[in-house]
Amino acid sequence: MDGRGEIRRLERSRLLYVTVDSTRPSEAEVRTCSFEGGRAVGEDGSSFVFSGPPPASWGVRLPKPAATAEVAEARRAVQRLVGSWNGRTRVQYLIKSSVRIVLGDGLHGVEAAAGVWALLGNAVTPSGRIVPVGQSGRGSGVAELERETAEGDFARLLDRVNRSQPLPGGATPAVLAPPAAGVLIHEAIGHFAEAAPEGRVDLSHRLGFRIAAEIFALDDDPRAAGGSAHYAVDDDGVLVRGATAVARDGRMLQFLHSAASARAMGVEPTGNARAASVWNPPIPRMSNLLCAPGIAGEAEMLDRMGDGLYLHSLAYGYGFGFRLEAQVRLAEEVRGGRRTGRYFSGGVIDEDRVVLTRAAELGDAAVYNRNAMCGKDGQLLYDVGTRAPAIRMHELRTLA
Amino acid sequence: MSGFQTVREIAQARAAAASPLSSAHIELTLEMDGRGLDVRFASPRRRPEELERAAAASLAATAAGLPEALRDRLAVEAGEVRSSLRHEGAPAPLFACGYRMASCRGVVLGIHDTGDGDGLPFAPPWTGVLAAEEVDPALPVILAPSAVLALVSYALEVTGGHVDSRRGSEIPGVTVIDTASSPYPPQHHPFEGDGAASPDRPLIEEGRWSNRTEHAGDDVDPLFFLLTRPDRALRPLAAATHFNRRNLTVRCSRTAPVPAAVAVVDSWRVRVGPRSGAVPFHAELSRTGPGGERLAVTPAVALHFDPWEVLARVLGAGGPAAPAVDEDPIEGDGYGDAPPLVTSLTLADLAAPRKS
Numbered sequence: 198m199d200g201r202g203e204i205r206r207l208e209r210s211r212l213l214y215v216t217v218d219s220t221r222p223s224e225a226e227v228r229t230c231s232f233e234g235g236r237a238v239g240e241d242g243s244s245f246v247f248s249g250p251p252p253a254s255w256g257v258r259l260p261k262p263a264a265t266a267e268v269a270e271a272r273r274a275v276q277r278l279v280g281s282w283n284g285r286t287r288v289q290y291l292i293k294s295s296v297r298i299v300l301g302d303g304l305h306g307v308e309a310a311a312g313v314w315a316l317l318g319n320a321v322t323p324s325g326r327i328v329p330v331g332q333s334g335r336g337s338g339v340a341e342l343e344r345e346t347a348e349g350d351f352a353r354l355l356d357r358v359n360r361s362q363p364l365p366g367g368a369t370p371a372v373l374a375p376p377a378a379g380v381l382i383h384e385a386i387g388h389f390a391e392a393a394p395e396g397r398v399d400l401s402h403r404l405g406f407r408i409a410a411e412i413f414a415l416d417d418d419p420r421a422a423g424g425s426a427h428y429a430v431d432d433d434g435v436l437v438r439g440a441t442a443v444a445r446d447g448r449m450l451q452f453l454h455s456a457a458s459a460r461a462m463g464v465e466p467t468g469n470a471r472a473a474s475v476w477n478p479p480i481p482r483m484s485n486l487l488c489a490p491g492i493a494g495e496a497e498m499l500d501r502m503g504d505g506l507y508l509h510s511l512a513y514g515y516g517f518g519f520r521l522e523a524q525v526r527l528a529e530e531v532r533g534g535r536r537t538g539r540y541f542s543g544g545v546i547d548e549d550r551v552v553l554t555r556a557a558e559l560g561d562a563a564v565y566n567r568n569a570m571c572g573k574d575g576q577l578l579y580d581v582g583t584r585a586p587a588i589r590m591h592e593l594r595t596l597a
Numbered sequence: 598m599s600g601f602q603t604v605r606e607i608a609q610a611r612a613a614a615a616s617p618l619s620s621a622h623i624e625l626t627l628e629m630d631g632r633g634l635d636v637r638f639a640s641p642r643r644r645p646e647e648l649e650r651a652a653a654a655s656l657a658a659t660a661a662g663l664p665e666a667l668r669d670r671l672a673v674e675a676g677e678v679r680s681s682l683r684h685e686g687a688p689a690p691l692f693a694c695g696y697r698m699a700s701c702r703g704v705v706l707g708i709h710d711t712g713d714g715d716g717l718p719f720a721p722p723w724t725g726v727l728a729a730e731e732v733d734p735a736l737p738v739i740l741a742p743s744a745v746l747a748l749v750s751y752a753l754e755v756t757g758g759h760v761d762s763r764r765g766s767e768i769p770g771v772t773v774i775d776t777a778s779s780p781y782p783p784q785h786h787p788f789e790g791d792g793a794a795s796p797d798r799p800l801i802e803e804g805r806w807s808n809r810t811e812h813a814g815d816d817v818d819p820l821f822f823l824l825t826r827p828d829r830a831l832r833p834l835a836a837a838t839h840f841n842r843r844n845l846t847v848r849c850s851r852t853a854p855v856p857a858a859v860a861v862v863d864s865w866r867v868r869v870g871p872r873s874g875a876v877p878f879h880a881e882l883s884r885t886g887p888g889g890e891r892l893a894v895t896p897a898v899a900l901h902f903d904p905w906e907v908l909a910r911v912l913g914a915g916g917p918a919a920p921a922v923d924e925d926p927i928e929g930d931g932y933g934d935a936p937p938l939v940t941s942l943t944l945a946d947l948a949a950p951r952k953s
Contacts, residue, residue, distance in 0.1 A: 214833065227633035228819065230830045234623075234638055242617030248624055248638035248827075289833050317833060474831045476621075517868045524870075545872060575929055577832050596872070 202240035202302065206432070207251055208475035209233045209259045210295035213268060217275050219286040225272045233259075236475050246476045255300075262294040265312040266337035274342040275316070281346050282355055288318035288330050291579070292337055297475060299434030307430045313579040314338030315570060322359035326542055328526060329512040331568040333579040334425040341567070354510060357527055357540045364525050364544030366597035370505035371590045372498050372531070377508040378488075379566035379585035381546070384514040384521050385553050386415055387486045387583070390443045391469070392452040394480040394574065396461020400452065409447040409553035414489040416440040417453055419468055424485030425569035425582035431455075432479035433470035441467045443486070447554070455481045473576035480574060485582035491559025498558060498589040500534035506593070507531050511546065512568075519550045525595065545596045552593070560587030600630030601790045602683040603691070605824045607783050609676030610648035612656040615669040620649050625827050627820065629790050636823055636830040651675040651697070658718035659699055659706070666726045667893055671701045673719070677711070678782045680824065682792045691792060694782040702881040702893065703743050703864025705920040705932070708780050723883060727892035732884050734945035736860040740907075742921035744862040744880075745847055745935035749773055750923045752904040753800065753842065755871045768908040770851035771938075773801040775842045777821050780920035781932035784825040784844055795821070800842070803850060818843060826929065846918075847935035853913030857887040860944040861937075865900065866924055875903045882944075900947040907942065915939040 212230040234248040250258055275290045294312040315333035322328065330351070334341065345351060373381060386408050393400055418440035419428050430436050433456040442450050452462070455470030458481050470479035499507065510526035523546045530539040546552075563586040571581035605627070610620040622642035628635045652675040660668045676698075680691040695711025699719040706719040740748065753773070777795040779785040787795045799807045821843050822829050865880035878901070882894040914936035923931045 210831065212831065228635070229633065230636040230638075232636075232638045232831060239617075244617065244619045245644050246619075246621045246623070247642045247644070248622070249641040250639075252641070252643075291833050293831075315833065474828065476828055476831075513870055515870045520868065522869060545870075572927060575927065 204238045204299065204301040205235060205251070205255060206237075206297065206299050206475045207235040207257065207259055208295055208297045209262055210293055210474070211262050211264060212291065212293045213266070213271065215268070215272050215275050215290045217272075217279050217286075217288055217290070219279050219282070219284075222276055222280055225276060227268060227272070234475055244478070257298070257300065259296045259298060259308065262296045262310060265294045266292050266339050271337070271339055274339045274346075278342050278346045281349065282320055282352050284320055284322040284355060284359070286318065286320040286330070288316055290338070290342075291315045293579075297432065299432065301434065304434040305430065305436060307434070309428060309430050311428065312336055315579045316342065317570070320355055322355055324359045326358045326361065328355060328358050328542075329524070331512060331570055333568055333570045335427055335580050354527055357509075358542045361527065361540035361542040364528055364541040364595060364597060366544060366595050368592050368594045370502050371508055371593040372495070372502055372505065373508040373588045373590065374495075374510070375560065375562070375564040375585050375587050376566050377511045378588040379583035380511040380514040380523050381552065381588070382415070382488050382585050383483070383486060383571070383581070383583045384516045384523065385409070385550055386413070386444060387483045388516050388573070389550060390417070390449060390451070390453050391481040391483065392454045392458035392462065394455070394458065394478070396458040401462065403449050404452075406449045407447055407554060408444060408449050408551060410556040411447045412491055412556065412559050413447045413553065414445050415443040416487045417443050417467070417469065417484055418487060419484035421485040421487055421582065421584070423565055424584070425565070425580040426484035427580070428484070431468045431470040432472040433466065435466045435468050435470060437468035440487075441469070453481050453483060455479055471578060473578055477576045480576070482573065482578060483571070483581050485584065488559075488563060488585045490561050490563040490586035492561050493558045493589070495560055495587050498560060498587060499531055499536065501558075502531060502589055503534055505531050506541070507536055508593075516550065521548045521550050521552060522546055546593065547596045548594055553588070555591045555593075557589045557591050562586060600628060602626060602628045603790070603820075603824060604681050604683070604688065605786075605827070606679045607676065607827065608642075608645040608648055609674055609783065610645055610652040611672060611674045612649075612652035613672035614656065614660060618649055618653060620645050623827050625823070625830065627823055629820070634819055638827075638830070645677075648675040648677070655697055655699065655718065659721070662718055663701065663721045664723055664726050664893065666895055667701060667721070667723060671699065674698045676783060678785070680786060680788075682788070684791065689792075691788055692786070694785070696782045698781060700922060703866075703922065703924055704741060704881075705743065705922050708920050722891050723893040724890045725892045726895050727884055729882075729894050729896065729898050732860060732882065732894055732944065734943065734948060736858060736884065736944050737856050738940050738942045738944055738947065739855060739859045739861050739915055740938045740940065741861050741863045742919045742935040742937060743864040743923070745938050746845060746921040746931075746933050747865055747867075747923040748904050748907060749847055749935070750845060750925070750931065751867050751871070752908060755873060755904070767804045768801060769804050769911050770849045770913060771801060771804050771908065771911060772799065772848040772850070774798065774846040774848070775800050775844070776846050777843050778846075779825070779844045779932050780934055784932050786821055786824045790820050797846075844931065845933040847933065848918065849911065849914040849936050849938060851913035853915060853939035855915040855939055857885070859885050861885060861891070863893070864922075864924070866926070875901055877901050902947045907940065907947070910941045912939045912941055
């Protein structure tokens with residue numbers, strides 16, 4: 198590799214981690230990281246990753262990223278939130294601010310600054326139920342943590358899980374609240390729409406494939422208002438030109454592409470090359486997946502379902518091949534179209550990728566998921582937005 | 598300086614038949630003091646061109662000894678690792694090592710120190726290939742070291758995640774140790790922050806759970822993780838799973854004779870998240886025969902079983918422990934040591950249910 202035709206990626210980042218354990222709330226552990234490094238990829242595909250500043254011959258050095266939150270402020274916000282929850286909790290709060298640039302022939306060489314946050318860990322309720330904690334998004338997250346403390350949504354979820362019964366497995370009609378629907382849509386349709394990294398596998402047979410019922414229309418938009426992702430240039434240095442129509446009438450319409458996957462399929466890149474850090478190769482990933490809402494109110498959907506489950510919250514969505522699963526954080530029994538206050542937790546949704554072909558109707562309000570974390574190929578992103586309405590399913594399969 | 602400062606430098610090059618050459622040169626400085634832990638990646642590093650050449654040469658030499666159908670699964674790595682510790686004075690070296698490592702189909706073909714037969718190719722175990730349909734399902738099953746490591750790792754993850762408590766389960770003669778040592782130098786850092794030896798923690802002793810509260814704890818060891826997996830400085834530790842241990846060493850106090858013809862599980866990867874009961878695995882198999890042949894089964898096959906049931910059917914070790922790798926799609930490759938384990942199972946016992 199002599200530099201000709203080479204793609205050079207650089208990053209400078211500052212990271213702050215605050216770990217809070219509810220049994221020792223005043224002793225928050227703090228970890229900091231200042232990172233500078235890069236990755237060079239030659240025309241032959243060979244790559245070299247390094248730490249520290251780039252070679253002087255590259256003639257470029259990124260500025261230090263700005264801090265997006267004070268350590269003390271962030272620590273107080275996490276401690277207040279954890280203090281508002283019942284039971285034992287151990288959470289890790291992360292904030293990362295970074296500047297990246299991609300240099301190469303024909304690229305714009307635009308410096309891109311970004312800030313993301315995440316809160317993750319586990320809470321153990323007084324009755325011993327383990328509840329995954331997961332929130333993330335753009336910015337410092339301090340305002341979101343304070344809002345969560347004030348509104349108490351997760352505290353209520355913990356109380357309900359604490360009173361819950363183990364979820365009995367089986368196939369049942371279900372209404373998924375928007376946060377749960379978002380997890381299913383993300384796994385079933387979003388990942389299905391991501392082109393293979395480097396275009397290694399020809400997935401063109403997926404175009405036109407019925408991935409969901411006819412009521413579904415989905416776009417991916419890196420600049421969607423209110424979305425967790427927000428960028429004008431992707432990690433291949435490709436300028437974002439707008440939203441990509443992913444699915445219409447429940448059928449796959451377009452893939453989400455990096456530069457390499459687009460080249461392999463003979464189409465234009467869509468601005469979806471994303472890398473968790475400059476050391477990782479950019480691969481096709483969702484930015485903000487937007488599912489168009491339907492026309493039904495949630496009460497109408499429950500009424501039409503009659504008996505079944507109301508899925509409040511899912512966690513750990515996971516797809517492998519044509520299989521899909523997600524942990525049920527909280528579900529509620531529905532009888533005669535009314536929520537009963539009888540809660541279930543635990544259990545796993547165990548489904549095929551085409552689970553959403555069994556959707557009957559969509560709710561009239563689409564809502565962004567508060568957890569924008571997504572892992573793929575060992576790369577964890579904190580700003581993969583999903584905006585989804587409630588979904589009524591003819592049938593959903595769960596394992597106890 | 599009142600705390601400790603550890604500097605770790607890792608240079609490595611990886612050559613694989615199926616993908617372009619890749620190399621890395623990374624140095625991180627990890628400082629612990631009363632305020633917490635700070636990691637810096639600040640020193641400029643050069644491309645390790647000598648290691649790149651060494652990896653490419655070893656790949657070519659080793660590939661020549663592999664059945665042709667397996668050559669695109671081969672990868673060879675050449676690397677150097679150095680650690681030093683500074684505490685109120687000049688830095689003192691902790692550990693330095695050059696190594697070569699080869700793997701194929703999830704099997705570690707070998708890890709050796711630089712200078713220790715540098716120019717020699719690694720010796721693959723397979724003498725040929727075989728179609729999956731030609732394997733007799735009545736053959737007894739042996740788990741090769743990587744399959745043992747992956748199975749134990751998944752079983753621990755399920756239990757560690759409290760999906761299913763197996764405190765009372767028994768795995769005949771098997772001991773599993775959480776250790777900061779590793780046969781793979783980039784994941785080897787058997788030191789505490791002050792440079793003292795880092796103790797091993799038994800997780801399972803002679804088939805029985807150790808007192809996990811006392812020995813394991815719920816937390817990851819950030820010092821160990823950051824020094825052995827520097828990319829973790831850029832993401833939360835144990836972010837997506839209940840991954841709360843270091844490297845694994847597996848031992849078995851019982852031995853068992855190895856039948857002349859067996860189905861060997863070379864490696865496998867679970868296809869679902871942690872859960873109790875039977876789960877699907879994607880397995881690389883081979884078949885040994887009385888003539889000493891070992892034929893790799895292609896392509897990989899689907900199996901379906903309860904990991905704890907398989908561990909309960911272990912008869913004993915079928916040979917000495919060897920380096921192994923657990924290819925975890927979330928946490929990345931984790932290396933350890935494990936013996937091959939002879940089981941009382943047949944391949945049919947592990948077969949995935951037929952689709953109707």
